[in-house]
Amino acid sequence: MAAENSSEQTxxxxxxxxxxxxxxxxxxxxxxARAMRINGNLGALAIFFFRAVIQIFHPKQxxxxxxxxxxxxxxxxxxxxLVGFFTGMVLGLQLYHVLVKFGSVGVLGTAVGLSLIRxxxxxxTAIMITARAGSAMTAxxxxxxxxxxxxxxxxxxxxxxxxxxxxxxxxxxxxxxxLTTLFDLIGILGGWVSGCLLLGVNSGAYFYRVVSATxxxxxxGGLVKSLVFGILVVTICCFQGFFTHMRTDSYGARSVSLSxxxxxxxxxxxxxxxxxxxxxxxx
Amino acid sequence: xxxxxxxxxKGVTKRFDVRTILxxxxxxxxxxxxxxxxxxxGTGKSVTLKHIIGLLKPDEGQILYRGQPIDxxxxxxxxxxxxxxxxxxxxxxxxxxxxxxxxxxxPLRQTxxxxxxxxxEKAMASIEQTELTEVFxxxxxxxxxxxxxxAALARALVTDPSLVLFDEPTTxxxxxxxxxxxxxxxxxxxxxxxxxxxxxxxxxxxxxxxxRILALYGRKIVFQxxxxxxxxxxxxxxxxxxxxxxxxxxxxxxxxxxxHFKVRYQTDLSKRHPDxxxxxxxxxxxxxxxxxxHMGHDAAQEIIxxxxxxxxxxxxxxxxxSSRQTINEYATVLPYSxxxxxxxxxxxxxxxFREHGLPDIKTLQEGxxxxxDSFEFNILAGLAQGKPQIEIESVMEFARFNxxxxxRFQCERGGKA
Numbered sequence: 001m002a003a004e005n006s007s008e009q010t011x012x013x014x015x016x017x018x019x020x021x022x023x024x025x026x027x028x029x030x031x032x033a034r035a036m037r038i039n040g041n042l043g044a045l046a047i048f049f050f051r052a053v054i055q056i057f058h059p060k061q062x063x064x065x066x067x068x069x070x071x072x073x074x075x076x077x078x079x080x081x082l083v084g085f086f087t088g089m090v091l092g093l094q095l096y097h098v099l100v101k102f103g104s105v106g107v108l109g110t111a112v113g114l115s116l117i118r119x120x121x122x123x124x125t126a127i128m129i130t131a132r133a134g135s136a137m138t139a140x141x142x143x144x145x146x147x148x149x150x151x152x153x154x155x156x157x158x159x160x161x162x163x164x165x166x167x168x169x170x171x172x173x174x175x176x177x178x179l180t181t182l183f184d185l186i187g188i189l190g191g192w193v194s195g196c197l198l199l200g201v202n203s204g205a206y207f208y209r210v211v212s213a214t215x216x217x218x219x220x221g222g223l224v225k226s227l228v229f230g231i232l233v234v235t236i237c238c239f240q241g242f243f244t245h246m247r248t249d250s251y252g253a254r255s256v257s258l259s260x261x262x263x264x265x266x267x268x269x270x271x272x273x274x275x276x277x278x279x280x281x282x283x
Numbered sequence: 284x285x286x287x288x289x290x291x292x293k294g295v296t297k298r299f300d301v302r303t304i305l306x307x308x309x310x311x312x313x314x315x316x317x318x319x320x321x322x323x324x325g326t327g328k329s330v331t332l333k334h335i336i337g338l339l340k341p342d343e344g345q346i347l348y349r350g351q352p353i354d355x356x357x358x359x360x361x362x363x364x365x366x367x368x369x370x371x372x373x374x375x376x377x378x379x380x381x382x383x384x385x386x387x388x389x390p391l392r393q394t395x396x397x398x399x400x401x402x403x404e405k406a407m408a409s410i411e412q413t414e415l416t417e418v419f420x421x422x423x424x425x426x427x428x429x430x431x432x433x434a435a436l437a438r439a440l441v442t443d444p445s446l447v448l449f450d451e452p453t454t455x456x457x458x459x460x461x462x463x464x465x466x467x468x469x470x471x472x473x474x475x476x477x478x479x480x481x482x483x484x485x486x487x488x489x490x491x492x493x494x495r496i497l498a499l500y501g502r503k504i505v506f507q508x509x510x511x512x513x514x515x516x517x518x519x520x521x522x523x524x525x526x527x528x529x530x531x532x533x534x535x536x537x538x539x540x541x542x543h544f545k546v547r548y549q550t551d552l553s554k555r556h557p558d559x560x561x562x563x564x565x566x567x568x569x570x571x572x573x574x575x576x577h578m579g580h581d582a583a584q585e586i587i588x589x590x591x592x593x594x595x596x597x598x599x600x601x602x603x604x605s606s607r608q609t610i611n612e613y614a615t616v617l618p619y620s621x622x623x624x625x626x627x628x629x630x631x632x633x634x635x636f637r638e639h640g641l642p643d644i645k646t647l648q649e650g651x652x653x654x655x656d657s658f659e660f661n662i663l664a665g666l667a668q669g670k671p672q673i674e675i676e677s678v679m680e681f682a683r684f685n686x687x688x689x690x691r692f693q694c695e696r697g698g699k700a
């Protein structure tokens with residue numbers, strides 16, 4: 001039966017709320033309780049994600065996915081381009097002053113290109129989208145939860161996960177790699193502006209180095225990262241909003257505000273952690 | 284043969300942490316009836332409704348749908364069950380990023396295989412029935428509270444449900460709108476034949492539309508029966524909720540609740556000589572369905588309310604006391620007047636009401652016919668005489684029998700007076 005019971009304790013909550021008996025247990029209880037809670041939440045997050053993914057392929061999702069691509073992708077493009085341009089300019093400036101000491105300003109294009117494509121593009125794009133679209137998603141879904149709109153969906157036989165979450169995850173899978181690519185291209189252009197136009201590095205050498213140094217693995221590696229970040233960011237942000245009513249530290253509008261903060265913080269931390277994990281697999 | 288309930292609660296207990304909200308609750312909902320659940324705030328009325336729709340599960344006990352426990356249903360059976368139920372939330376739960384039309388069409392788009400045209404037709408039909416045609420493309424935040432309620436009602440009815448759960452549909456509405464919403468629920472229930480379970484504090488107005496009343500008090504159902512049986516119900520629940528609500532109602536409108544009307548009648552007349560005479564007047568707004576059809580529920584309720592307050596003002600001044608008896612009927616007792624005197628008072632009332640009763644609506648003179656684009660409606664009144672030992676119901680029945688039109692009014696079709 002597709003019923004949710006907001007009053008039921010999860011097993012991890014039950015263990016977490018147990019009163020410790022002896023001093024040894026008392027010492028380790030807070031850690032164990034926290035670990036159990038995190039474990040429970042990770043399990044719930046995984047189930048939430050797979051439930052959403054399964055329903056992406058429903059034919060009725062198409063228009064909702066297009067709408068979300070517009071919201072997550074198209075409307076984030078400007079800010080991603082702006083950040084990408086100045087990131088590229090800063091990289092060009094910093095790397096120029098390092099490379100000039102070794103007489104290697106010719107490899108500025110290599111340094112800027114690889115830094116952006118391998119690391120900075122995927123990470124900064126994901127962080128920017130988290131700040132712009134992720135927080136909005138959590139707040140929107142959270143408000144829908146506390147105003148019973150999500151319950152209303154259940155009463156209409158509409159699966160809230162399929163209706164609200166699946167299109168957002170599909171849109172993230174499509175939008176994140178495209179925005180990362182845009183960030184990389186604009187960033188390389190920014191590096192050229194600061195390195196070549198302002199500091200006098202040869203433009204031909206810069207672009208030659210960018211093209212010659214970049215391997216297919218670098219591009220696919222960057223795109224894989226952006227895909228992983230996209231899935232993580234949207235799943236975490238939607239999860240926080242969807243279960244905002246389960247928070248024990250606050251209620252109503254305050255719980256939405258705290259969920260939004262948690263969503264942004266957890267997403268950013270997870271982007272950096274997963275960046276290391278994915279990089280270690282790629283290299 | 285005993286009637287089988289469509290929904291039955293058997294020993295349902297619900298706890299939130301250590302707090303028990305429902306304690307072994309038993310009740311039945313019967314098909315085709317309007318059942319109203321009343322109770323104090325925070326006593327678990329919404330929780331009860333949410334159990335039926337599966338948003339909450341009982342800790343103990345069972346909920347049966349046509350005799351089958353809902354927690355033992357297969358997925359297919361559950362989908363079929365839930366597909367027959369609509370739930371109207373207390374705060375409407377409309378999607379604020381969707382227009383009225385999109386909100387109403389949403390359940391059809393997501394749960395049926397109907398084509399775009401069919402969905403649009405059904406959604407627009409539901410929007411028209413709830414008088415929202417002019418705002419179909421507006422967002423919920425652009426609508427008034429009453430319109431939002433109607434939009435939620437339109438969404439609840441668009442799937443042609445057989446059971447509709449209304450969670451305090453009149454919350455936050457003004458008195459006219461409250462009655463209009465209750466009238467709307469009653470009308471749609473009659474028209475579409477669904478079973479309705481309603482949570483409402485609108486006592487006694489809700490009696491007029493309900494077949495059965497359930498009273499939730501102290502975590503249990505302490506009463507289930509007809510509104511008339513509920514009038515006789517003796518329980519601490521009455522002290523806590525009914526008296527305060529009924530007094531409030533009397534303070535606002537000046538009219539007595541049916542129960543207070545009866546108490547006042549018994550108190551006043553028990554002191555009189557057994558052969559003393561008193562008069563009863565019965566009033567009614569005739570052609571209520573025609574008024575609703577052409578002018579809407581709000582206007583119909585305004586007319587009923589205006590009649591009530593005029594009766595109270597006029598007859599109160601000569602020692603009478605009045606009460607609303609049904610959705611469109613009032614009764615007045617003139618405890619110290621015989622029929623002759625009552626007729627004189629009624630003649631004054633007629634004259635006064637024709638001139639000032641409904642100032643925004645044109646009064647038709649005797650023999651005058653309404654215009655082509657107009658319709659007429661009548662206010663009826665009848666008098667009867669009784670003695671203290673006679674049951675007031677039978678005197679009122681006589682007064683109803685004697686009803687004749689005392690005023691005719693003309694309205695343009697479409698709502699203009």
